[in-house]
Amino acid sequence: MPAPFLTGYVAIIGAPNAGKSTLLNRLLGQKVVAVAAKPQTTRHKIIGVLTDPGAQIVFVDTPGYHEPQKLLNQEMVKRALSALAESDTCLWLVDGLFRGEDHARARALALNAPQKLVIAVSKTDLLNKEKLKTLARSLSEEIPDHEIWPISAKTGSGLPELLKAIRATLPEGPALYPEDSLTDQSLRAIAAEFIREAAFRLTRLELPYSVAVTVDEFIEPDPSDPRRLTRVSATIHVEKDSQKRIVIGSQGRLLKEIGSQARANIERLTEGQVFLKLFVRVTKDWTKNKKSVAEFGYGDF
Ligand SMILES: Nc1nc2c(ncn2[C@@H]2O[C@H](COP(=O)(O)OP(=O)(O)OP(=O)(O)O)[C@@H](O)[C@H]2O)c(=O)[nH]1
Ligand SMILES: [Mg+2]
Incomplete structure (x- = not known):
């Protein structure tokens, strides 16, 4: 019997500037979403499709989760929440360099979501071994009982392991998008x-x-x-x-x-x-x- 085909929506959520869009571009092997060093770059939810012979992972890039002030920001946060609500799996990306109020907000969102949860910490290429160890220790104290995948969207390190962890959360089902789809954006x-x-x-x-x-x-x-x-x-x-x-x-x-x-x-x-x-x-x-x-x-x- 061949292994069943796996497919599902994976919402990438996290604080602004955590590296969500960079991660999506890297996973797709092509730049389809905007990236910048400033927070609140992404304003829409944008789908990126990764298909291999055994699975189709439909990633949804989302605006960084933050306390919205202006109407535009309220719309951005609404999109992040709706992407999460429609997903099978929540991929919470923690910024490896900075954790402020928005991090705490994203943590509450991720840990309370009914979806399956995969947690990754980004930008590990910018940390030396010592700093990585300290980060791993503080994150495991802050988020106990969860595995945390260290990754770098820049070098690609940790991505195969992360993809494997995501795959393990996907339900069985037929592909949701044609095999050669990359994104839902024109x-x-x-x-x-x-x-x-x-x-x-x-x-x-x-x-x-x-x-x-x-x-x-x-x-x-x-x-x-x-x-x-x-x-x-x-x-x-x-x-x-x-x-x-x-x-x-x-x-x-x-x-x-x-x-x-x-x-x-x-x-x-x-x-x-x-x-x-x-x-x-x-x-x-x-x-x-x-x-x-x-x-x-x-x-x-
Ligand atoms: N060195 C390094 N920089 C990274 C990595 N991932 C993201 N960055 C940088 O972090 C900054 C923010 O990246 P984005 O991908 O725009 O972050 P985001 O989470 O999508 O941000 P919002 O859309 O504002 O929520 C950019 O300057 C990226 O180049 C990484 O793995 N390594
Ligand atoms: Mg973004």
């Missing part, structure tokens, strides 16, 4: 995210949190085009006139850099050239406004 949506990622990374203070991106035009390559040229036209939305000036930068330099970083990431995914045109528009206080939050794709879902 190329157009991923392009918007990569533009937002570049703007998020290249700006400071409150500005990254005031950025949204909409794609106005996305024209896929003509089959006869050897360059496989995709044409993308997008708008970067900010909340204030002063922010618009910063995003454009002196002589348009920052906007150019945002475009070139985003284009490189989109080109890696489309495996062709990308012509990217960017506009910047001010929508006053959009992160607090129900209509604009919805218009930019973060409304009730």
